[in-house]
Each structure stands twice: as C-alpha cells, then as structure tokens.
Amino acid sequence: MLKIVHLVPGSGGTFYCQNCLRDEALILELRRQGHDVILVPMYLPTFKEGSGIEPDAPVFFGAINTYLKEKLAIFRALPRWFDRVLDSYSLLNWAGSQAGSTRADGLEGMTLSMLRGLDGNQARECERLTEWLATESKPDVIHISNALLLGLVEPIKRKLDVPIFCTLQDEDTWVDQMDESMANTIYNVIAERAKSVDGFIAVSQHYAEKMISRLNLASEKVRVVQVGTPLIAEEESLRPIDPPVLGYLSPLSENLGLGQIIDAFIELKSRHEFRNLKFKAFGGLTKDDRKFLKGQQKKLEKLGFMEDVSLMTEYDPSKKVAFLQSLSLLSVPHIEGEALGVFLVEAMAIGVPVVQPDVGGYGELLREVGGGRLYDPQKPGELVEILSELLNDKVKLDHLGKEARNQITRTHSIEAMAKGILKSYSELAGIGVNPQRP
Numbered sequence: 001m002l003k004i005v006h007l008v009p010g011s012g013g014t015f016y017c018q019n020c021l022r023d024e025a026l027i028l029e030l031r032r033q034g035h036d037v038i039l040v041p042m043y044l045p046t047f048k049e050g051s052g053i054e055p056d057a058p059v060f061f062g063a064i065n066t067y068l069k070e071k072l073a074i075f076r077a078l079p080r081w082f083d084r085v086l087d088s089y090s091l092l093n094w095a096g097s098q099a100g101s102t103r104a105d106g107l108e109g110m111t112l113s114m115l116r117g118l119d120g121n122q123a124r125e126c127e128r129l130t131e132w133l134a135t136e137s138k139p140d141v142i143h144i145s146n147a148l149l150l151g152l153v154e155p156i157k158r159k160l161d162v163p164i165f166c167t168l169q170d171e172d173t174w175v176d177q178m179d180e181s182m183a184n185t186i187y188n189v190i191a192e193r194a195k196s197v198d199g200f201i202a203v204s205q206h207y208a209e210k211m212i213s214r215l216n217l218a219s220e221k222v223r224v225v226q227v228g229t230p231l232i233a234e235e236e237s238l239r240p241i242d243p244p245v246l247g248y249l250s251p252l253s254e255n256l257g258l259g260q261i262i263d264a265f266i267e268l269k270s271r272h273e274f275r276n277l278k279f280k281a282f283g284g285l286t287k288d289d290r291k292f293l294k295g296q297q298k299k300l301e302k303l304g305f306m307e308d309v310s311l312m313t314e315y316d317p318s319k320k321v322a323f324l325q326s327l328s329l330l331s332v333p334h335i336e337g338e339a340l341g342v343f344l345v346e347a348m349a350i351g352v353p354v355v356q357p358d359v360g361g362y363g364e365l366l367r368e369v370g371g372g373r374l375y376d377p378q379k380p381g382e383l384v385e386i387l388s389e390l391l392n393d394k395v396k397l398d399h400l401g402k403e404a405r406n407q408i409t410r411t412h413s414i415e416a417m418a419k420g421i422l423k424s425y426s427e428l429a430g431i432g433v434n435p436q437r438p
Contacts, residue, residue, distance in 0.1 A: 002422075002431065003036040005139040007149060010044035010059070015251040015284035015315050018342035019169055022203070022227050023145055029230070029418040038137050040129075042149070057136070060129045061114070061122060070110040070121050083125075108182040111175075115189045117151035126152065130159040141425055147171045147200075147215070150193035163198040163429035168211050168222075169339045191215040199428030201225050201421060204361035207339035223424040226365070227342050228417030231321065231349040232409050243276035244391050247327035247352070249320075249343040250334070252285040252311060254292045257333035262296050264331070264384045269305055274391065278308045282323045284315025324350040328397060329390055331355040335377040337362055345412050348372070348404035353397055355386050369411065371404020 008023045030037045040057040043066065065083050068075040113120035118127070133139070133156060142156060144166040153164055171190075175183050194200070194215055200222045202208035208224050211217060246265055250256045258281060268274040285293060293311065300306040312323070324330075330347045337360020344354050344365055354372035356362040366372050373390065375382040390397050425431040 001034045001036060002030075002141055002425075003038070003137070003139045004030065004141045004143060005038045005040055005133060005137050006143045006145065007040050007042060007152065008145045009042045009149065013045065013315070015286060016249065016282070016343070017251075018338075018340075019145060019167075021342050021346075022167070022169065025228065025230055025414050026417060026421065029228075029414045030421075033418060038139065040133075040137075057132065060132075061125050065125065066114070066122055067110065069125075070113055073121075076121060076124065108178045108186070111148060111178075112182070112186055112189065114148070115151040115186065115193060117153075117155050117193075120151060126155050130155045134159045141165065141429075141431055143167070143421075144197075147190050147194070147211075148174065150190055150197065153193055153196045157196055163425070163431060164196070165199045165201060165425065165428070166194075166197050168200050168202040168207055170207075172210070172214070173336070173338065187214060191217075197221070199223065199424060201424050203227050203340040204364050206361045206364045221428065223420075223428065225417060225420035225424060226412060227340055227345055228412050228414040229342075229345050229349045229408070230414045231324075231346050232405075232413050241326065241328045243278055244274075244328040245278045245280055245326055246387065246391075247279070247323070247330040247347075248281040248332055249283055249324070249330060249347060250332045251283045251289065252281055252293055252313060253289045255334075255336075257335065259292070259296060260333040260335070260383070261331050262300070264333075264387060265309075266300070266303060266305065267384050268388060268391070269303075269308070271388075274388070276308075277391070278310075280310045280312070280323065280326065282312045282315075282320065285313050320346070321350065324352055327352050329353050329355065329387065331383070331387065333357055333377070333383060335359060340365060344372075345408060348408045349412070351401040351405040353390065353400035353404060355383065355390070357383075369404060369407040371400050371407060373400075 006023060006027055027037050027039055038056045041059045042061045043059070043063045045059065062083070065075070113122060129152065139162055142162055142164045144150065144152065144164065147166055147168060148171055150166065156164060175186050178186070194217055200217060202211060202222060202224050203226055205224050208222050212219050212222055248258060248261050252258055262279070265277065265279040269277050293313070297306065297311065300309050324347055330352050331354065332341070332343055333356070335357050337357065340361040341356070344356065344362065347354055348369060348371045354366070356366060356372065356374060357377040358374040359377060363374055366374055373386050375386050
C-alpha cells in the first residue's frame with residue numbers, strides 16, 4: 001500500500017468548500033482501501049469536527065502567521081514559540097469565522113509570496129514543513145491540493161526524492177479576481193513552478209485544456225479524474241415533493257449566483273401556478289457575504305415571500321443529505337462557470353435534477369451524465385422558463401432525477417475517483433500500490 005501525504009488548505013469549515021469536499025472524500029476512501037494517507041492542513045483547520053477526518057500534522061502556514069509575515073518584516077524573525085501561539089486552533093478557528101475566504105482582493109502579494117517558496121516571506125515556515133515531511137512522514141507520494149501551493153514543490157524536491165502531484169480545480173476563480181498585471185505575474189510563476197511537478201490531475205476535460213493552455217503545461221503530464229462522491233450510498237430524493245422546492249447548494253454568495261436564483265424564484269412565485277413554491281439555500285457564508293444576504297432577505301420580505309424561503313447561513317455538513325432530499329430541483333447559476341461543480345455531483349447522487357448555465361465544466365458534466373438541463377446565460381429569461389417547464393412536469397422531473405442518480409452511480413462514485421487517482425500516479429510516475437519506503 002502507498003504512503004501518501006495530502007497537503008490541504010483549510011477553509012475553516014464555515015462554508016461549503018468544493019475543494020475541501022473533494023479532498024476529504026478522497027482521503028477517506030484511500031484510507032478505506034488500506035493506504036496510509038497523511039492529512040497535512042495549511043492556513044486553517046481543514047474540516048468541521050465530526051466530519052470523520054482528522055489532521056495528522058500541525059497546521060502549517062497558519063493563516064494569521066502567514067498574513068503577518070507578509071505584511072510586517074518583524075514577524076519573520078520572531079521565535080517559533082510565538083508562531084505556535086498564533087497557530088493555536090482557537091485563534092485559527094476565529095480567523096476562519098472572520099475571513100472573507102472566497103475573495104482574493106488584497107491577497108495578491110501573499111499569493112505571489114507563497115508561490116515563491118524559499119524566496120518568499122514565508123520561507124521559514126516552508127523550511128519547517130519540508131523538515132517535518134522528511135523526518136515525520138517519509139511518504140511515497142505527495143499530493144498538493146491546488147496549483148496555488150506550487151511554491152512548495154522545489155523545496156520539497158530538494159529534501160525528499162518523491163513524486164509530487166497536484167490537483168487542478170478552480171485556481172482561475174481566485175487569480176482572475178486580481179489586478180490583471182498581478183494575475184499575469186502569478187500565472188507565470190505557477191507555470192515556472194509547474195515544471196517540477198510529476199503530474200497534474202484536473203477535475204474535468206474542460207479545465208484540463210484551460211490550464212494546459214494558460215500554464216503551458218505538457219499535455220502528457222495531465223490526467224482527468226472527475227470528482228466522485230460517497231453520497232451515492234445515501235437514500236435518494238424524497239420525491240414527489242409537494243409543494244415543490246427550488247434549491248441552491250453553494251456558499252451564499254453574490255458571485256456564485258444566489259441573487260439570480262432568488263430573482264428566478266421571485267418571478268416564478270409571482271405566477272399563479274407557483275404560488276406555493278418554496279426556496280432553500282444551503283452552504284454557509286463568509287463575512288464578506290453578510291451585507292449582500294441582508295439585501296436579499298429585505299427584498300423577499302418586502303414581497304411577502306420570506307416565509308417560504310430558508311437561507312441556511314450556518315454550514316452543518318450533517319444536514320446536507322436531508323437538505324438535498326427535500327428538493328424538487330437545484331440550480332446554482334454561476335454564470336462564469338467552474339471547473340466541474342461538486343454540488344452538481346452531490347445533488348445528482350441523491351437524485352435531484354439540476355439546471356445550470358452552459359459554461360465551464362457544467363456543460364461537460366451534464367452532457368455526460370444527463371439528469372438536468374443547460375441554459376444560455378446570455379438569453380434573458382431562459383433560466384426561469386426551463387425551471388417553470390420542469391416544475392410543471394412532475395413526470396419529467398422524476399425521470400431526470402432517476403437518470404442523474406443512475407449515471408452518477410456508474411461514473412462518479414468515490415471508488416471510481418480513488419481508482420483514477422491511483423492510476424494517474426502509476427501512469428505519470430510509475431508508482432505501484434506497494435512501494436512502502438523503509
């Protein structure tokens with residue numbers, strides 16, 4: 001069996017984080033198969049207490065320390081005991097609850113510094129991590145969660161002679177928020193660091209092609225392994241649902257399309273045939289989202305619709321399956337698209353049909369799996385009309401839900417994902433399943 005170190009940036013567990021869900025599910029499945037998988041958290045604690053997965057190492061590059069070292073030179077020279085105080089779980093959990101974690105504004109310099117590794121302002125912490133990996137873990141494989149952490153590759157390679165892999169998923173949604181000149185610099189540094197990586201694993205063909213072009217990656221170093229989910233083993237949707245419920249599963253954020261789906265709900269709700277329609281949104285939120293959400297609540301209250309709306313601002317993973325089972329239909333109209341859409345895989349695994357803009361990896365997934373409808377985000381009103389059509393046709397809705405669950409079961413199980421990851425290790429670095437370094 002393999003000894004695998006996963007370097008995973010934590011989100012603090014306060015909102016629905018697609019990369020966190022991907023990493024958590026993969027680590028648990030690889031462990032179930034007998035592999036020794038070591039979870040090394042970065043920035044913030046990784047997953048909420050009770051998720052079934054615990055870190056195997058202290059938090060490296062603690063968010064408070066990393067930020068202060070970037071902003072003030074004095075913090076780069078303070079003793080390690082002071083770092084340990086700032087890296088305490090109580091302080092890091094507080095930082096996670098206060099952060100606008102989905103926004104890159106103001107973090108351009110720190111992102112670039114992290115990518116510079118030993119030449120960046122967090123060099124001392126980089127040395128601490130590589131020393132820990134060499135003395136405490138001694139892995140067969142190191143798997144980095146995303147390309148924004150590639151500043152670690154060269155320091156690790158100097159210390160350990162092991163293959164390093166990196167998952168590709170939605171790095172562009174972070175970098176593209178930045179000033180154009182800074183974003184271009186960051187992409188150039190990522191591309192340079194990528195030359196030392198043994199292999200990349202993209203979550204969709206669409207995103208693989210996008211990053212091969214943007215980072216000038218050698219295509220033979222890239223594999224596509226779509227996200228799998230363990231939710232397939234759960235009970236399916238409780239349809240038929242009466243009155244119908246329109247759902248949204250993602251952080252309650254303006255830039256992910258919550259405002260658009262609420263506007264669609266309002267338009268449908270204003271029609272006589274949908275007067276009993278309900279709306280539920282689940283996914284938690286960051287501090288940056290609170291003002292936007294209050295505005296949406298006021299809009300719904302003014303129209304008298306708030307009693308039929310549930311906006312779940314506290315993210316509790318244990319309630320996710322029950323939430324999905326209660327839905328007739330799900331839509332997250334993020335018109336800029338994403339690499340894949342983990343929320344789509346999870347919803348369809350429960351048998352919930354989906355309606356998505358035909359952008360990014362959404363179209364690739366739905367054309368492969370079925371179980372929903374695509375719309376053109378450039379055509380005003382098309383989202384509402386498709387939602388109306390499906391909500392008015394319970395037979396069609398039920399068929400799409402069953403189609404989604406059946407296809408996801410065949411193609412997007414967590415077992416299939418783990419198998420694809422292990423196959424990528426083998427094809428790209430000749431790693432079998434039983435190297436067991438001494």
